[in-house]
Amino acid sequence: MNKESAVVVFSGGQDSTTCLFWAKKRFKEVIAISFDYNQKHKQELDCAKNICNKYDIEHHILDMSLLNQLAPNSLTRADIKVDKDKPKDGLPNSFVYGRNLLFLTFVSVFAKQREINHIITGVSQSDFSGYPDCRDVFVKSTNVTLNLAMDFEFIIHTPLMWIDKEETWKLADDLGVLDIIKSETLTCYNGIIGDGCGECPACILRNNGYKNFINKKIK
Numbered sequence: 001m002n003k004e005s006a007v008v009v010f011s012g013g014q015d016s017t018t019c020l021f022w023a024k025k026r027f028k029e030v031i032a033i034s035f036d037y038n039q040k041h042k043q044e045l046d047c048a049k050n051i052c053n054k055y056d057i058e059h060h061i062l063d064m065s066l067l068n069q070l071a072p073n074s075l076t077r078a079d080i081k082v083d084k085d086k087p088k089d090g091l092p093n094s095f096v097y098g099r100n101l102l103f104l105t106f107v108s109v110f111a112k113q114r115e116i117n118h119i120i121t122g123v124s125q126s127d128f129s130g131y132p133d134c135r136d137v138f139v140k141s142t143n144v145t146l147n148l149a150m151d152f153e154f155i156i157h158t159p160l161m162w163i164d165k166e167e168t169w170k171l172a173d174d175l176g177v178l179d180i181i182k183s184e185t186l187t188c189y190n191g192i193i194g195d196g197c198g199e200c201p202a203c204i205l206r207n208n209g210y211k212n213f214i215n216k217k218i219k
Contacts (some may be wrong), residue, residue: 004028006118006157007111009103010059011035012048013205015122015160015189019166020057021177022159023120031058031116033107038068038097041191051184062106065117067099091128100133101142108154117155124160124168136161166216173213182210 002182006023010016010032016107021028036050045061100123107119123134132138136158143156170182187206188196196203 003117005031005116006120007031007033007107007116009033009107009119009121010048010052011122012044012046012051012185013122014165014172014181014185015124015168016189017051017181017185018172018175018177019120019122019157019159020051021175021180022171023157024055024057025175027118029058031060031110031114032211033110034059034061034062035064035067035103035106037096041186041189043191043193044186047184047193051180054184060110062110064102064106067096067102095131098133100131100138101165104139104142104156105146108150111154112150112152117153118157119154120157120159122160123158124163126160126162126164126167153156165205166212169210169213170217173217 005025006027006029007044008016008020008023008030010020011034020032021169032048032052034045039045039173049059049061053055101122104119104121110195111117111119121139125135132206139158139161143154145151146154146156159171163171169178169181172178183194185192186196187202189200189202190197195207198204198207
């Protein structure tokens with residue numbers, strides 16, 4: 001088992017960047033993998049690239065354009081507005097069907113070529129907006145399936161699985177990267193770096209978590 005290397009599923013957003021620096025504290029070599037699925041805001045790929053360049057992290061962008069064709073949604077189509085509230089029935093239209101399953105599969109193929117066992121993803125069941133592919137049971141099931149599919153012992157780490165956004169900010173602070181996460185990451189569904197638009201669901205979740213974290217830190 002390669003205990004010194006890890007591959008991070010990396011979007012350039014708050015969660016995956018926090019996981020990236022979490023990995024850097026634990027592994028000698030960290031590789032970041034981003035995906036181009038013709039998302040509405042290409043800025044997130046630029047953001048991911050800039051972070052990796054700045055902090056000397058090997059970075060790869062994989063083509064996942066077919067996902068855009070198969071799963072049209074508000075993150076890939078300019079004519080579909082993001083749901084501001086979670087629907088009473090069904091999933092938010094920001095959910096990209098199959099995305100995390102495909103991401104983990106392709107990252108594991110990449111990792112296997114380098115004999116890397118450790119994979120890190122920033123999914124969270126604590127504030128997952130109803131996305132079924134952010135659940136712990138999904139990750140554990142996928143981990144078993146990938147191990148069987150490739151006859152290899154992958155270990156999928158989910159540092160954020162049981163913490164909310166307030167606790168994610170605290171983790172970033174504990175890692176010494178709070179300012180990086182606040183000013184250099186892109187979480188906003190409208191493609192605005194840092195604090196974002198302040199109105200989309202991703203910004204509201206992120207900014208409320210930050211306010212709660214700062215208020216507790218001041219006390």
